[in-house]
Amino acid sequence: MTTTPRPPRLLVLSTILLAVAGVAVLSVPHGHQPPTPTTAPAAPPPTHPAAVAAAPPAPTPTAGTALSATPTPSTPAAVESALPPHGEGAAGDPALQHNLEAAWPADLPAADQRELLTAARALLRADATGIGRATWPDIFGDSRQAVAPAFATARFRIQAAIARREGSPNKAVVHLVWAGTDRGGTYTDLRITDWHFTRTTTPKGAAAWTPQPPT
Numbered sequence: 001m002t003t004t005p006r007p008p009r010l011l012v013l014s015t016i017l018l019a020v021a022g023v024a025v026l027s028v029p030h031g032h033q034p035p036t037p038t039t040a041p042a043a044p045p046p047t048h049p050a051a052v053a054a055a056p057p058a059p060t061p062t063a064g065t066a067l068s069a070t071p072t073p074s075t076p077a078a079v080e081s082a083l084p085p086h087g088e089g090a091a092g093d094p095a096l097q098h099n100l101e102a103a104w105p106a107d108l109p110a111a112d113q114r115e116l117l118t119a120a121r122a123l124l125r126a127d128a129t130g131i132g133r134a135t136w137p138d139i140f141g142d143s144r145q146a147v148a149p150a151f152a153t154a155r156f157r158i159q160a161a162i163a164r165r166e167g168s169p170n171k172a173v174v175h176l177v178w179a180g181t182d183r184g185g186t187y188t189d190l191r192i193t194d195w196h197f198t199r200t201t202t203p204k205g206a207a208a209w210t211p212q213p214p215t
Contacts (some may be wrong), residue, residue: 047080054093090157096177096190097160107165108172120174120195123211127193129153139213142143151180155187170199172209 106113121162126132128142131147133140159177166173173196179189 001127006180050197090159092158093157097162098160100160100175100177104162104164105215106162108163111208112172113163114199116172117161118175119197119209119211120163120176121128121161122156124158124176124193125156128178129156136211139211148183153181154181155188156180159189172197172199 066185108116122132123136123139123193126136128149128151138181147191157179159179161176163172163174173194174191176195178191179187180191181187195214196212198212199207200210201207
């Protein structure tokens with residue numbers, strides 16, 4: 001049996017169709033992917049205005065931050081802080097006198113103050129050292145039965161003294177600060193003693209300040 005050969009036109013057409021199909025396939029890009037956009041860094045979330053207003057401001061250091069605050073002292077504290085140190089001697093007496101006068105302003109006539117201070121100084125010396133006790137029999141009693149002096153006369157010193165009214169025009173108190181050496185040989189200063197007085201009238205009508213026995 002003889003095979004009929006294909007006409008040349010069909011072979012040419014088939015060849016053309018295959019060629020066109022191949023060009024079409026080659027024209028389509030393989031593995032092409034759209035470019036990936038670059039991701040920008042995430043921005044911090046915006047702060048809400050209300051949160052900003054509610055946040056307390058940061059403390060601002062001041063020059064006194066590292067220093068301990070010193071409250072304003074009251075009058076007694078200020079006087080105490082200005083007292084001379086123990087053992088300073090007579091050099092500190094003027095400052096001590098000044099502070100007593102600042103703590104208790106004068107409220108008596110000058111003549112009464114002089115009378116009271118003179119009497120109180122003598123009373124204190126008599127009480128501490130025994131000198132002059134006979135002058136005050138109502139205070140110290142019989143000098144022959146008096147208690148032996150507790151302080152020597154050598155280093156006895158009145159450092160400061162003030163006389164002030166004590167609640168009534170006819171009553172006064174004298175505050176004395178003094179120093180001395182006791183019978184054991186111990187020297188101490190800044191000792192405090194108060195003597196109280198009342199105003200009395202003499203038979204001749206003169207007024208005088210009378211010391212009261214210590215209580």
